[in-house]
Amino acid sequence: MRSWIVGALAPVWALVMVVATALLGSWMLEQVVAIDAKGNPLDPIGLVAYTIVPFGLLLLLLLAWVRFVEKRGADAIGFTGPGKLRTFGVGYAIGLASMLGLVAAIWACGGFIVAGPATAVSSPFSLLVIVALAFSLALQSSVEELLFRGWLLTVLSKRFNAVAGVIVSSALFTLLHFSRSHNLLDFTALFLFGVFCCCWTIRSGNVLGPMGWHSGWNWLLAVGFGLPLSGIDVHIPSLLVSLETVGERWLTGGAQGPESSVLCVGYFLAGVALLLRRQPRG
Incomplete structure (x- = not known):
């Protein structure tokens, strides 16, 4: 019974950790950083700050919880295995290649047109921000x-089973990225994003590959093409090429960016299918 209760409360505690650190971090930053009506930073320096302060606080809280309450080390939440930097780097490279392929596929289908060349290389400030x-x-x-994948997935999988862990952690990940402007395709893509990373974590026995993939995926989308990152305009010149959205929302993702494209949903489904065909490690 106690094991069941601990498992049931894990998503609640994950939600509390995210909300508490986001509120504290936002309160600290809104004194010095300009934000829009949706709470998004209005300049690239603000975006850098908003990705460091709240998430830095969340990392400290998570590690403190695992170390001092659960009496476990970082290896218990997936930060394990030989060649950690190499595993992260391989994941990063896959994330870069995946985002580049996704954007190229949408462009090939007529969703984007080239609006101009990359201009970030001519601006030292833009390169510094990048x-x-x-x-x-x-x-x-x-x-x-x-x-979500290192701690919550592990806790839920041990208390219940892996399927419950994948579904609940992915659902909470989707909930915490909620926006009133989202449609069904947006929610589907977010949920499958979580499922894909869960399957990768289970398959590899650690969270380092998904960490690298997520990092490379987000970074190239933010700086490479002048397109929105999860609905956020980074406000810097593009690093690779400047693209303009001209296609239907289902193809391009519209204001949410390529992550909400039906092609991105296809990418996640193919990735999950590939990972499920392989024997998990550990």
Whole structure:
């Protein structure tokens, strides 16, 4: 009975950790960072700050909980295995290639047109921000993976089973990215994002690959093409090419960006199918 209660309360505690650190971090930053009506930063420096402070607080709280309450180490939440940096780097490269392929596929289907060349290379400030975002988005993405796939998935899988862990952790991940502007395709893509990362974590026996993939995926989308990152305009010139959205929302993702494209849903479904065909490790 006690095991069942602990498992049932894990999603609640994950929600509390995210909300508490987000509120505290936002309160600290809104004193110095300009934000829009949706609470999103209005400039790239603000985005860097918003990916460091709240998620840095969340990381500290999560590690403190695991270390001092659960009496476990970081290896218990998926930060384990040999060649950690290499595993993260491989995941990062896959994330970069996946995002590049997704954007190219949408462009090939007529969803994007080239609006102009990349202009970030001519602006030292933009290049500095792009480098800073590589580190700050890696922190944000890695903390999300440690919480949802490293900790919550593990707790739920042990208390119940892996299927329950995948479904509940992915559902909570989707809920915490909720926006009133989302439609069914947006929610489907978010949920499958979580399922894909869960399957990868289970398959590999650690969370390092998904951490790297999520980091590379977010960074290239944020800086590469002048497209929205989960509905957020990064407000910097593009690093690779400047694209303009001209296709239907189901194809391009509209204001939410390529992550809400039907092609992205197809990518996640194919990735999950591939991972489920392989024997899990550990």
